[in-house]
Amino acid sequence: MNTHFHAIIPAGGSGTRLWPLSRKASPKFLHDVLGTGRSLIQSTWDRVAPIVGDENVWVVTGQSHLEQVAEQLPEISPTKILAEPSPKDSAAAIGLATMLIAQEDPEAIVGSFSADHSITNVDEFRLVIDQACVAAETGDIVTVGIMPRNPATAYGYIETGELLGLDGAPTARRARAFAEKPAASTARKYVNSGRYRWNAGMFIAKASALLDVLATEDPTLFAGLSRIARAWGTESHEDTLAEVWPGLEKRAIDYVVAEPAAAAGRVIVIPGDFGWDDVGDFDSVARLRQPVPGEPRGVISIGGNCDLLEVDSSGVVFSEQPRTVAIVGLDDLVVVDTEDVLLITSRSHAQDVKKAVSLAGERGLDDLL
Amino acid sequence: MNTHFHAIIPAGGSGTRLWPLSRKASPKFLHDVLGTGRSLIQSTWDRVAPIVGDENVWVVTGQSHLEQVAEQLPEISPTKILAEPSPKDSAAAIGLATMLIAQEDPEAIVGSFSADHSITNVDEFRLVIDQACVAAETGDIVTVGIMPRNPATAYGYIETGELLGLDGAPTARRARAFAEKPAASTARKYVNSGRYRWNAGMFIAKASALLDVLATEDPTLFAGLSRIARAWGTESHEDTLAEVWPGLEKRAIDYVVAEPAAAAGRVIVIPGDFGWDDVGDFDSVARLRQPVPGEPRGVISIGGNCDLLEVDSSGVVFSEQPRTVAIVGLDDLVVVDTEDVLLITSRSHAQDVKKAVSLAGERGLDDLL
Numbered sequence: 026m027n028t029h030f031h032a033i034i035p036a037g038g039s040g041t042r043l044w045p046l047s048r049k050a051s052p053k054f055l056h057d058v059l060g061t062g063r064s065l066i067q068s069t070w071d072r073v074a075p076i077v078g079d080e081n082v083w084v085v086t087g088q089s090h091l092e093q094v095a096e097q098l099p100e101i102s103p104t105k106i107l108a109e110p111s112p113k114d115s116a117a118a119i120g121l122a123t124m125l126i127a128q129e130d131p132e133a134i135v136g137s138f139s140a141d142h143s144i145t146n147v148d149e150f151r152l153v154i155d156q157a158c159v160a161a162e163t164g165d166i167v168t169v170g171i172m173p174r175n176p177a178t179a180y181g182y183i184e185t186g187e188l189l190g191l192d193g194a195p196t197a198r199r200a201r202a203f204a205e206k207p208a209a210s211t212a213r214k215y216v217n218s219g220r221y222r223w224n225a226g227m228f229i230a231k232a233s234a235l236l237d238v239l240a241t242e243d244p245t246l247f248a249g250l251s252r253i254a255r256a257w258g259t260e261s262h263e264d265t266l267a268e269v270w271p272g273l274e275k276r277a278i279d280y281v282v283a284e285p286a287a288a289a290g291r292v293i294v295i296p297g298d299f300g301w302d303d304v305g306d307f308d309s310v311a312r313l314r315q316p317v318p319g320e321p322r323g324v325i326s327i328g329g330n331c332d333l334l335e336v337d338s339s340g341v342v343f344s345e346q347p348r349t350v351a352i353v354g355l356d357d358l359v360v361v362d363t364e365d366v367l368l369i370t371s372r373s374h375a376q377d378v379k380k381a382v383s384l385a386g387e388r389g390l391d392d393l394l
Numbered sequence: 395m396n397t398h399f400h401a402i403i404p405a406g407g408s409g410t411r412l413w414p415l416s417r418k419a420s421p422k423f424l425h426d427v428l429g430t431g432r433s434l435i436q437s438t439w440d441r442v443a444p445i446v447g448d449e450n451v452w453v454v455t456g457q458s459h460l461e462q463v464a465e466q467l468p469e470i471s472p473t474k475i476l477a478e479p480s481p482k483d484s485a486a487a488i489g490l491a492t493m494l495i496a497q498e499d500p501e502a503i504v505g506s507f508s509a510d511h512s513i514t515n516v517d518e519f520r521l522v523i524d525q526a527c528v529a530a531e532t533g534d535i536v537t538v539g540i541m542p543r544n545p546a547t548a549y550g551y552i553e554t555g556e557l558l559g560l561d562g563a564p565t566a567r568r569a570r571a572f573a574e575k576p577a578a579s580t581a582r583k584y585v586n587s588g589r590y591r592w593n594a595g596m597f598i599a600k601a602s603a604l605l606d607v608l609a610t611e612d613p614t615l616f617a618g619l620s621r622i623a624r625a626w627g628t629e630s631h632e633d634t635l636a637e638v639w640p641g642l643e644k645r646a647i648d649y650v651v652a653e654p655a656a657a658a659g660r661v662i663v664i665p666g667d668f669g670w671d672d673v674g675d676f677d678s679v680a681r682l683r684q685p686v687p688g689e690p691r692g693v694i695s696i697g698g699n700c701d702l703l704e705v706d707s708s709g710v711v712f713s714e715q716p717r718t719v720a721i722v723g724l725d726d727l728v729v730v731d732t733e734d735v736l737l738i739t740s741r742s743h744a745q746d747v748k749k750a751v752s753l754a755g756e757r758g759l760d761d762l763l
Contacts, residue, residue, distance in 0.1 A: 045720070332759065336749045349735045349762055351414070351750040354743025360736075366718045367731060369738060374723025380705045381720040390701065393718055 028081075029132045030158050031232075032073040033122040036066055036086040036094060036140035037112055041379045042306040045366035046343055049394050054140035055093050058304055059313055060327035065304065066140040070098055072147050073138050076154055083126065084140070085109060085118040104258070110270050115278040116246060119228070120239050124254035127232040134161045136229040137278070143313055145300030153297040157229040159193035160293045166238065166286045167229040168200060170222025172298040176212035179305060181205055181224040181279070185294050200292035203284050222294065225301050228283060238282045238291075246281065249273050306375035307359040311341045324352055331362065340372065366393050397450075398501045399527050400601075401442040402491040405435055405455040405463060405509035406481055410748045411675040414735035415712055418763050423509035424462050427673055428682055429696035434673060435509040439467055441516050442507050445523055452495065453509070454478060454487040473627070479639050484647040485615060488597070489608050493623035496601040503530045505598040506647070512682055514669030522666040526598040528562035529662045535607065535655040536598040537569060539591025541667040545581035548674060550574055550593040550648070554663050569661035572653050591663065594670050597652060607651045607660075615650065618642050675744035676728040680710045693721055700731065709741065735762050 040053030047053035054066040061068060066084070074082050079100050086094050088108045095106055107122055119137050126133045136154065144150050157167045170183045186199035203224060207215060215221035228235070240247040249269045256265035286292045302309050314325045324335045324342055331344035334351035340358030342350050352358060357372040370378055385393050409422030416422035423435040430437060435453070443451050448469050455463050457477045464475055476491055488506050495502045505523065513519045526536045539552045555568035572593060576584060584590035597604070609616040618638045625634035655661045671678050683694045693704045693711055700713035703720035709727030711719050721727060726741040739747055754762050 332757070334750045334753045334757070336746055336753065337743070346736075348733070349754070349759060351735060351737045351739075351747075351754070353737070353739035353746050353750050355738060355740055358738065360738060362736060364717070366720060367715075367729075367736070368720045368722070369724060369727065369729060370720075370722035371724055374706070377705055377722050378720075381703045381722050384703045384705065385718070385720070388701070388703070390703075390718060 027134065027158050028078070029130055030077045030134045030136065031081040031083060031126045031130070032077045033119055033126075033135055033137045034066065034069055034073065034082065034084045034140045035115055035118045035137060036084055036090065037109070037115075037118065038141065040141065041382050042376060043304070043310070044378055044382045045363050045368055045393060046361050050089065051093070052090070052141070053304065055090065055097065058310055058327075059143060060325075060329075064097055065143070066094065067097055068143070069138055069140050070100070072144060072150060073136075074100070076151055077136070083107065083122045085122050086140075087112060110266060112275070113270070113273045114275040115226075116239070116243070116276040116281040117250065117273050119278050120236070120246065120250045120281075121254060123232050123235050123239075124250055125257055127236060128254060128257075131233065133232040134158055134229065135232050135235060137227065139226055139303070141304055142225065143300075143302045143304050143309075145302075145313070147299070149299035150297070150301075153295050153299065154229070156194040156197060157227075157293075157295045160189075160191055160197045160295065161229045161231055161234075163191070163293065164231055164234045165291045165293045166234065166283060167197075167293045167295060168283065169225055169227040169229075169297045170200070170294040171225050171301045172296065173216050173221065173223050176209065176216045177223070178206055178209055178212050180303070182207065182212075182215050182221040183224050183294050185220050185222060185296065189293065191293075194293075194295065197293050197295050199290065200287050200294040202287050203279060222296060223301075224279070225297075225303070226279070228278065235282060238286050242285045243274070243276065243281050246274055246276065306378065307341065307361075307370065308372040308375035311357070311359065311372050311375075314341060324358070326350075396503065396527050397447070398499055399446045399503045399505065400450040400452060400495045400499070401446045402488055402495075402504055402506045403435065403438055403442065403451065403453045403509045404484055404487045404491075404506060405453055405459065406478070406484075406487065407510065409510065410751050411745060412673070412679070413747055413751045414732050414737055414762060415730050419458065420462070421459070421510070422673065424459065424466065427679055427696075428512060429694075429698070433466055434512070435463065436466055437512070438507055438509050439469070441513060441519060442505075443469070445520055446505070452476065452491045454491050455509075456481060479635060481644070482639070482642045483644040484595075485608070485612070485645040485650040486619065486642050488647050489605070489615065489619045489650075490622060492601045492604050492608075493619055494626055496605060497623060497626075500602065502601040503527055503598065504601050504604060506596065508595055508672070510673055511594065512669075512671045512673050512678075514671075514682070516668070518668035519666070519670075522664050522668065523598070525563040525566060525664045526596075526662075529558075529560055529566045529664060530598045530600055530603075532560070532662065533600055533603045534660045534662045535603065535652060536566075536662045536664060537652065538594055538596040538598075538666045539569070539663040540594045540670045541665065542585050542590065542592050545578065545585045546592070547575055547578055547581050549672070551576065551581075551584050551590040552593050552663050554589050554591055554665065558662065560662075563662075563664065566662050566664050568659065569656050569663040571656050572648060591665060592670075593648070594666075594672070595648070597647065604651060607655050611654045612643070612645065612650050615643055615645065675747065676710065676730075676739065677741040677744035680726070680728065680741050680744075683710060693727070695719075 040047035182204040184201040332349040338352040361368040409416035551573040553570040701718040707721040730737040
């Protein structure tokens with residue numbers, strides 16, 4: 026284990042497409058969406074802490090989720106849960122954490138791992154991250170490129186280049202470019218070419234290297250974050266945060282760091298194939314929980330609170346209510362049975378759940394959001 | 395109004411296909427299944443009482459529903475709600491009521507009207523029943539033949555014969571025969587022939603004529619019912635009921651009275667086309683509540699307890715729970731949201747709801763039945 030390796034877990038975003046399970050006040054990373062017995066952020070901890078060590082895990086989350094995160098992760102030091110006064114996207118979150126880590130350990134390598142993704146093959150994930158950590162010693166920004174399962178249009182892609190032949194990182198390749206979420210025809214070309222990988226938003230780099238890119242590409246954001254980082258934990262902590270944070274620009278780390286670095290030929294990609302999923306909607310959830318092909322179809326119950334009566338049906342039921350759910354003659358159904366909202370949709374309409382959330386907003390049903 | 399005309403409303407049957415709205419302890423006739431503001435038995439009262447007069451309406455129901463029926467129909471005299479100690483099918487129910495009516499009024503004409511059917515055009519219904527009442531003066535058994543909307547296999551049919559040219563019943567025809575629920579191909583032949591009508595289970599006859607057929611066709615049932623009727627309201631009422639009722643045979647009035655009478659050329663049919671429906675399943679309910687063709691599709695809320703958030707969907711939601719129901723991308727959906735059971739199905743699987751009820755029974759979930 027590289028003792029300079031630190032993990033940053035950005036835990037933001039409300040997961041609108043997993044509503045009403047995921048809500049503004051209780052986003053998806055706090056939920057056991059997959060019925061594993063651990064919430065998504067707990068599963069992220071379970072994967073990442075053994076790689077970097079408990080003491081080297083940092084979480085960046087909203088002020089309002091601080092308490093729940095601390096409760097769910099009793100092993101983490103409270104000083105390593107960084108609270109954002111308001112959401113400022115990933116460049117601010119990861120930038121600030123990186124600065125605080127670099128202040129403690131100038132030789133640090135940081136890796137950022139989303140709080141709400143799923144990985145089924147953790148051993149393989151670890152091997153990939155080990156390579157990424159070695160590759161980061163070059164001073165380049167390292168990312169992980171996921172083998173596409175299909176020509177998805179919901180993910181960005183990474184175009185991979187030549188093998189670099191690095192010691193300890195035998196599969197590392199140059200990343201030629203990042204590509205935005207493509208149209209379907211472009212996605213098919215990407216996948217057929219064999220050269221494109223999904224961008225899972227994982228970045229591993231020397232803290233100093235990442236901050237160098239940040240300083241060059243967005244000096245204003247860099248300066249603001251530096252002021253906050255210097256004041257962090259001092260008497261002027263609260264005042265500085267209150268003064269500087271609201272004015273920070275909302276930008277994604279992809280735009281501020283990854284893309285400019287790739288354009289400068291300074292991004293390495295480690296190909297990975299470890300059952301990654303962004304758990305973006307109920308279709309993802311159903312796929313991750315569906316019986317293996319060949320087994321009889323059926324309805325999967327998550328949450329365990331309900332008696333299921335199932336007649337010629339398939340799909341998933343999330344139940345927070347102690348009652349019987351009967352499903353008759355419907356396939357690929359998604360049911361979320363909470364105290365104040367019942368959602369019914371199908372796997373193929375999982376992306377449209379956000380439209381119901383918009384409707385709830387328009388109707389002023391703010392308690393439900 | 396013919397002051398000798400009495401209506402019998404048999405209110406039995408649990409309506410398994412409308413579960414979990416309709417349950418053993420609370421069958422469908424007690425529910426406002428169609429969201430009209432009146433339960434099905436109340437709507438039956440509303441149609442029938444103006445024809446025969448409040449004093450001439452009789453209800454036959456299970457002992458356990460007596461109280462609820464009396465509550466829902468405050469206008470009815472308690473002595474005219476007849477309680478069956480156990481379900482014995484329609485021949486016993488209608489036979490007993492007819493005997494009690496005949497004891498009061500030997501010249502009575504009785505009409506039996508199910509407690510849980512729906513009729514949209516009440517004016518037309520009344521014109522048909524007026525004809526039926528006139529036709530019953532002939533001493534024949536009169537029934538109503540519903541114009542088929544489609545080659546349904548869920549209903550029995552009546553084969554109609556020649557016009558009878560009766561004064562005051564100009565559309566009355568001879569009924570040639572009753573036909574059981576047919577196979578689909580037979581149903582198509584029936585409908586294409588133009589001669590067949592749905593059997594809605596309405597029988598109108600002189601009490602004496604109906605009892606004559608009953609005495610001839612099932613002397614044992616007739617004798618048992620006669621003993622009970624003679625004891626009714628006397629000191630030996632309870633004892634006689636307890637002694638005789640359990641041994642009565644369960645038979646439908648169709649087999650005991652209507653079919654033998656038709657075979658003897660003694661049934662008259664009045665064709666009717668007044669939006670009759672047996673409200674047999676949620677598909678019926680949805681059809682009866684669906685917007686008129688040409689209007690935008692949508693989800694119809696019945697029960698009025700829920701906020702509906704609807705995205706590209708159609709169907710019906712029955713809500714007894716004060717919460718939001720969001721439906722995304724599903725067509726012809728049926729949702730019943732009760733305190734202890736949530737049912738989700740589609741209109742095309744409405745008939746299969748009874749399978750879920752069977753499952754609940756097999757699992758020993760007796761409280762839900």
